Amino acid sequence: MKVGLFVPCYVDQFYPGAAIATLELLEKLGVDVQYPSRQTCCGQPMANSGFEHLTSGCNELFIENFSAFDYIVCPSGSCVLHIKHHLQSNKNEIKAAAIRNKVYELVEFLTDVLKITNLKGSFPHKVGIHQSCHGQRGLHLSQMTELVAPSFSKPRYLLDMIAGLEIMPLDRPDECCGFGGTFCVAEEAVSVKMGKDRVADHIRNGVEYITAADLSCLMHMEGILRRQGSPLKVIHIAEILNGGCAV
Amino acid sequence: MSSRNKILTAVAENQPSAAPLSEFDFLDAECIYLSETFINVLTGIGGIVIPVESMEEIQNYILQNFGRGSRTVTNIPALENVAELMRRTSISPHALSDVGYAIIDTRLAVAENGAVWVTEKSLSDRVLPFICQHLAVVLNAGDIVPNMHAAYEIINADDYGYGTFIAGPSKTADIEQSLVLGAHGPKSMTVFLMM
Amino acid sequence: MKTTDKDHAALAHEFNKDAPRVDWHDETLWWVRQKRDNAVKKIPDWEELREAGSQIKNNVLANLSGYLQQFEANAQANGVHVHWAIDAKEHNEIVLELLRSNGIKKIVKSKSMLTEECNLNEYLNLNGVDVIDSDLGEFIVQLANEHPSHIVLPCIHKKKEEIGELFHQHLGTPAGNADPVFLTETARRHLRESFLTRKAALTGVNFAVAETGEFVVCTNEGNADMGAHLADIHIASMGIEKIIPKRKHLGVFLRLLARSATGQPVTTYSSHFKTPRPGASTHIVIVDNGRSKQLGREDFRNSLKCIRCGACMNTCPVYRRSGGHSYNNAIAGPIGSILAPNLDMKKHADLPFASTLCGSCTNVCPVKIDIHDQLYKWRQVIVKSGHAPLAKKASMGAMTRVLSSPVSYKVAGKLGRLVMKWAPFAVNNQFNLWCKQRELPLAPENSFGEWYRKNRNNKPKDI
Numbered sequence: 001m002k003v004g005l006f007v008p009c010y011v012d013q014f015y016p017g018a019a020i021a022t023l024e025l026l027e028k029l030g031v032d033v034q035y036p037s038r039q040t041c042c043g044q045p046m047a048n049s050g051f052e053h054l055t056s057g058c059n060e061l062f063i064e065n066f067s068a069f070d071y072i073v074c075p076s077g078s079c080v081l082h083i084k085h086h087l088q089s090n091k092n093e094i095k096a097a098a099i100r101n102k103v104y105e106l107v108e109f110l111t112d113v114l115k116i117t118n119l120k121g122s123f124p125h126k127v128g129i130h131q132s133c134h135g136q137r138g139l140h141l142s143q144m145t146e147l148v149a150p151s152f153s154k155p156r157y158l159l160d161m162i163a164g165l166e167i168m169p170l171d172r173p174d175e176c177c178g179f180g181g182t183f184c185v186a187e188e189a190v191s192v193k194m195g196k197d198r199v200a201d202h203i204r205n206g207v208e209y210i211t212a213a214d215l216s217c218l219m220h221m222e223g224i225l226r227r228q229g230s231p232l233k234v235i236h237i238a239e240i241l242n243g244g245c246a247v
Numbered sequence: 248m249s250s251r252n253k254i255l256t257a258v259a260e261n262q263p264s265a266a267p268l269s270e271f272d273f274l275d276a277e278c279i280y281l282s283e284t285f286i287n288v289l290t291g292i293g294g295i296v297i298p299v300e301s302m303e304e305i306q307n308y309i310l311q312n313f314g315r316g317s318r319t320v321t322n323i324p325a326l327e328n329v330a331e332l333m334r335r336t337s338i339s340p341h342a343l344s345d346v347g348y349a350i351i352d353t354r355l356a357v358a359e360n361g362a363v364w365v366t367e368k369s370l371s372d373r374v375l376p377f378i379c380q381h382l383a384v385v386l387n388a389g390d391i392v393p394n395m396h397a398a399y400e401i402i403n404a405d406d407y408g409y410g411t412f413i414a415g416p417s418k419t420a421d422i423e424q425s426l427v428l429g430a431h432g433p434k435s436m437t438v439f440l441m442m
Numbered sequence: 443m444k445t446t447d448k449d450h451a452a453l454a455h456e457f458n459k460d461a462p463r464v465d466w467h468d469e470t471l472w473w474v475r476q477k478r479d480n481a482v483k484k485i486p487d488w489e490e491l492r493e494a495g496s497q498i499k500n501n502v503l504a505n506l507s508g509y510l511q512q513f514e515a516n517a518q519a520n521g522v523h524v525h526w527a528i529d530a531k532e533h534n535e536i537v538l539e540l541l542r543s544n545g546i547k548k549i550v551k552s553k554s555m556l557t558e559e560c561n562l563n564e565y566l567n568l569n570g571v572d573v574i575d576s577d578l579g580e581f582i583v584q585l586a587n588e589h590p591s592h593i594v595l596p597c598i599h600k601k602k603e604e605i606g607e608l609f610h611q612h613l614g615t616p617a618g619n620a621d622p623v624f625l626t627e628t629a630r631r632h633l634r635e636s637f638l639t640r641k642a643a644l645t646g647v648n649f650a651v652a653e654t655g656e657f658v659v660c661t662n663e664g665n666a667d668m669g670a671h672l673a674d675i676h677i678a679s680m681g682i683e684k685i686i687p688k689r690k691h692l693g694v695f696l697r698l699l700a701r702s703a704t705g706q707p708v709t710t711y712s713s714h715f716k717t718p719r720p721g722a723s724t725h726i727v728i729v730d731n732g733r734s735k736q737l738g739r740e741d742f743r744n745s746l747k748c749i750r751c752g753a754c755m756n757t758c759p760v761y762r763r764s765g766g767h768s769y770n771n772a773i774a775g776p777i778g779s780i781l782a783p784n785l786d787m788k789k790h791a792d793l794p795f796a797s798t799l800c801g802s803c804t805n806v807c808p809v810k811i812d813i814h815d816q817l818y819k820w821r822q823v824i825v826k827s828g829h830a831p832l833a834k835k836a837s838m839g840a841m842t843r844v845l846s847s848p849v850s851y852k853v854a855g856k857l858g859r860l861v862m863k864w865a866p867f868a869v870n871n872q873f874n875l876w877c878k879q880r881e882l883p884l885a886p887e888n889s890f891g892e893w894y895r896k897n898r899n900n901k902p903k904d905i
Contacts, residue, residue: 007890009845013855014883016890023894035894040844040851048799048818050825051838057846137801145479146757146805148488172472176759180798185875187451187796189458192879193763194798197468223880251526254730258682259507261738266500268687271694273487273494288707336720340672344638359697360707373719374671377664377711395693395708403689408520408717412696414708417664421579421595423602424470425622430578431630431637432664432711 003033004069006083006103008076008215009041015215018236022075022106025242029114033073036065044082048181052086059089059096067095071113072103075238077135077214080105084139106238107141107213111154117161121243124164128207129155130198130221131174132214141213145174155213158241165240168205175201179220195224203232210234273396281358281391282440289361293428294415295437302326305385305439309350313381317347322371323385326350333371340374349379349433355401356386356438357412359394363438364402366410373409382416382433387441446770449792454764468762470598475756477705478806485701494694496810499747502685503737509652509685510728516655520717523725530560533729537562537644537677538569540725544675546571546642550633552659552666553577554646555593555750556679556729558772562644574636576665578629585612591766593773594703594752599765633665643669647680647726648749649695653688656716657726660699660709667713676724678715682733683746695749698808702751736784741819745780747809754803754813760796769793776803780816783824791829794820852891859885 003026007019026033042062043055062083066072074080083103089096110116131153135141142153159165178184178194185191199221202210210232212218218234225232248256286296299305302325309329313319320343321330330350337343355364363384365376376382392398402410417432428434446453458464482488502509514524527533533556541549549566551557551573563573563584575584579596583589585608590596597605606620615628637643645666649658657678659666670676686695692712700706718724737743755761755775766774771782771790779797782790794817803813824830830838844850862885876882888896 009851009855012890013859014886016886016888016893019890020893023898035891035898037891037894037899038848040846040848043845046838046842046845048821049838050795050821050830051842052822053826054838054842057842061846061848133798133800133802137805144802144805146802148482148485174802176798176800176802178759178798180800183795183798187454187760188875188878189451189455190760190763190796191798193458193461193464194759195880197763219883220880223876223882226881227879249526250528250532250730253528254526254682254728254734255507255510257730257734258510258737261734261743262506263504263737263740263743266497266504268501269497271490271494271497273491273693292706292710340719341638344634357708362708362712372671374667377667377671395697396690399690399693406716407714409713409715409719411667411711411713412708414706414710417710418662419578419626420662420704421577421582421597422605422622422625423600424473424595424598425602427623427626429630430626430663430665431576431633431668 001032001070002068003031004066004072005033005035006039006066006072006074006079007035008074008079010219011075011215014219015236018075018215018238021236021238021242022073025238026073029116031114039065042079042082043086044079045181047082047086055086056089059087060091062087063089063092063095063099066099070102071109072099073106073109074103075106075213075236076216077105077132077139077141078216081134081138105135105139105141105213107135107154107158108139110158110241119158119161119241121241122163123240126166126168126206126208127159127240128168128170128202128205128210129153129159130177130210130212130217132212132217133176135213136174155237159211159237162240168207170201170205172201177217177221179216184220191220192224195220199225199230199232203230207232211237211240213237273394274400281393282388282442284358285356285361285391286440288359289415289438292361292415293418293436294361295435296440297437298440298442300442308439313348317380318345319348319350320346320375321350322369322375323350323352333375335371337372340372340378343372343375343378346375346379348381348383349375350383350385351376352385354390355398356391357395357398358391360414362412362414364398364410364412366407368407376411376413377432379433381435381437382413383437383439384413385439385441450764450768450770450796451792453768453770454796457765457768458763464763466601467599467765471756471762474595474704475806478702478753478756481701481705481707485697491694491697492808492810495698495808496747498686498691498694499809502683502687503743503746506682506685506737509687510682512652513650513655513685516653517726518655520655521724522655522718523723525725525727527727527729527731529731533560533679533727533731534562534565536727537679538566538571540675540677541571541642544642546675548572548640549574549642549644550636550640550669550673551575551644552646552661552669553580553596554644554679555772556646556681557644558590559731560729574633574640576633576636576669577661577663578626581629581633582608585609589767589772591774592752592755593750599767637668637672640669641674642677643673643675644677644679645670647678647684648699649686649692650680650684651689651692652685654716656689656714658692658712658714660696660712662710664711667711670715671719674722676715676718676722677727678724679727679729681729681731683748699749699751702753702806702808732785736781739784742780742784742816744811745777745816747811748777749809751808753806753808757802757806759800759802760798764796769796776813776817777811780813780820783820787824787827788829791824794824852889855889859889
């Protein structure tokens with residue numbers, strides 16, 4: 001099984017640690033993973049802003065970089081959802097369709113493809129799970145509170161394997177953090193209010209680390225926390241699963 | 248072309264291709280304790296339920312509890328010794344504006360939402376259950392069905408010019424979500440549940 | 443009534459100046475969402491019920507022309523008059539003409555969002571007809587000379603002290619009295635007089651049954667019935683999409699509606715109007731006003747399945763923190779944002795962008811409208827129609843060029859991180875909207891790509 005590592009543009013530039021953790025974790029689990037170096041971006045920022053018609057360059061580049069792999073794994077739910085729903089090509093539609101079927105966010109790759117049942121590692125802290133919307137409602141990484149349906153959580157399933165980790169319940173388990181792509185600046189007032197309310201929920205419930213499968217959410221919440229001078233930290237789930245990075 | 252035809256033409260041109268009307272079946276809802284469920288739901292939404300075993304009990308309750316000095320009317324002949332019997336539609340529904348208590352009967356109620364169904368057949372006037380200050384309904388426990396699907400099976404077996412589901416007293420929460428019983432319709436609703 | 447040139451972002455910015463008030467508004471609506479959750483969890487086959495509602499409405503849209511004709515024929519056979527209005531203007535003219543021909547100058551209304559959409563009140567007032575809104579929430583916003591901010595909870599944006607003050611000014615209640623029970627009782631007495639004296643009542647229509655020609659009006663207050671059963675003429679306004687095929691389908695929709703809207707198992711009154719009251723007349727006005735056009739939009743026609751429950755507004759984290767008036771449309775929130783661009787794409791170009799596409803709305807919608815997918819699609823349509831602001835077009839063009847080229851991307855990324863490290867004031871300033879209330883992420887020394895080249899490329903793999 002050959003896995004291509006897809007690292008979102010802003011993770012590549014601002015949070016390489018999460019990508020490194022993703023890579024190392026997959027390697028530890030015996031996966032043959034490579035990082036195509038000519039990748040850039042999935043095109044989501046443009047598409048979500050109404051400029052989907054400008055994303056063919058990104059689409060073709062993505063197809064070029066990733067067609068050869070059996071699976072494509074990415075530490076970002078929103079980017080994966082975008083590729084799954086919106087990757088298309090006039091020239092290479094067969095390849096595009098194949099990619100749409102084999103692209104996975106990291107957590108679901110671990111639970112659904114590798115089907116891991118245990119992980120070594122410890123993270124003796126109080127953790128709050130932020131359910132990023134695209135991962136949850138789009139990729140069904142966990143059950144949403146809107147539906148009358150059995151509850152489940154793939155991130156939680158994995159985090160429960162980590163020694164010492166205590167998951168803290170939240171008042172609103174799956175409310176959006178307010179990042180929303182260009183929304184974060186186009187509607188700055190509401191975006192920040194949503195982010196402030198999210199972090200306040202974690203603070204109220206004694207959380208020490210907010211974790212999520214999407215760094216866009218974490219970047220937005222971290223920005224608010226650091227401006228507030230809060231000791232509450234954010235950490236991508238890959239870094240916890242990769243052996244609980246030193247704090 | 249008339250507006251009617253313009254609209255219908257535009258709709259016909261724009262409507263999507265067929266989407267079949269599949270049958271669904273929610274009729275086998277599990278609800279063994281129909282009376283109990285009905286009582287719990289109705290009391291939960293502000294209604295009052297008085298279990299009774301005879302018309303006499305109802306008459307006594309009315310005499311003891313329904314305000315003296317206020318006009319008490321009914322559509323139920325068996326209650327004509329305790330309330331003014333409305334045999335036919337009023338000349339003007341406005342003449343009912345001074346009704347304090349109205350007692351009507353129903354042949355159908357729904358356990359899942361505490362509603363009773365009344366049509367013109369139980370009402371001398373359509374406005375009666377709304378214009379009174381307090382409403383009372385006589386219901387046989389055997390006439391309670393589990394849910395709305397079951398209710399419409401019964402409703403469809405008959406016809407009406409006007410019918411309504413009534414679930415509890417009138418209410419509003421429009422002021423800061425504070426629930427207030429008694430908006431424009433009756434301030435209270437009492438169901439005499441004939442066991 | 444205020445109209446505004448400001449877009450949602452600007453209005454939301456103003457709304458957010460009072461953070462404690464935003465918290466109050468947000469928490470109140472979130473509580474309504476929670477009441478909805480508690481109610482639907484009691485229905486084990488709730489998701490099947492939603493599916494049934496969705497499929498019935500799909501069938502309605504696919505056969506709407508036939509159902510409308512069937513409804514009209516049956517309504518007429520019941521003795522009800524049926525009128526058709528192409529647009530808001532014609533609707534208002536029909537209503538006025540009905541009143542004039544009966545010599546009526548005062549009417550009592552119960553809740554109808556369609557009449558809000560048509561601006562009926564203003565039109566009637568200009569033409570010498572007095573309108574009183576009998577739904578308490580609508581009565582309150584009418585006193586305040588405002589539009590409702592929510593389709594089910596019209597004055598959810600108002601605190602009880604403000605309502606008390608309105609009643610003091612307009613109805614002479616004691617100053618400072620903000621007790622909901624007292625205020626409701628005051629409205630009850632005041633409006634009872636209107637019900638008893640006004641000769642015309644106008645209601646909305648929740649559901650119109652093609653099979654029988656009857657229509658259903660749902661209220662908690664009983665105001666629609668008080669008006670209709672006492673008036674000489676009952677006028678019911680409905681959009682063409684309010685049709686349902688059969689009476690038994692009411693079983694599905696009446697189970698879905700109130701639970702989704704307020705968390706009640708059913709509204710207090712669900713009144714089925716089939717024949718006119720003897721001695722009185724009933725008139726239905728069937729309105730298009732852009733609906734047939736929306737029906738023709740393949741990506742957006744599902745918005746016409748809406749049963750106006752408001753659940754999408756209650757769950758929307760953006761609506762809760764910006765308020766209905768930020769949407770500048772009769773219907774606000776997620777459903778408003780996919781209906782409004784069809785009515786006026788230029789005026790409402792901002793609305794599909796007033797969202798993070800979180801998807802909560804789609805999953806509370808009782809008839810499974812794919813709201814957040816439609817918001818995404820409207821964004822593409824709006825930009826292609828030329829309604830994107832120029833600055834955005836320019837920046838998107840630039841972003842595309844950088845992100846389509848691996849070399850440009852790496853260079854830009856490196857440059858960006860260098861700037862952030864050595865000249866943070868260049869980006870971390872009041873002109874950069876990210877930085878108003880947030881810190882920028884710390885710029886790492888190396889990107890992942892650079893790290894990978896140093897640590898993995900050309901290294902033998904460990905087995």
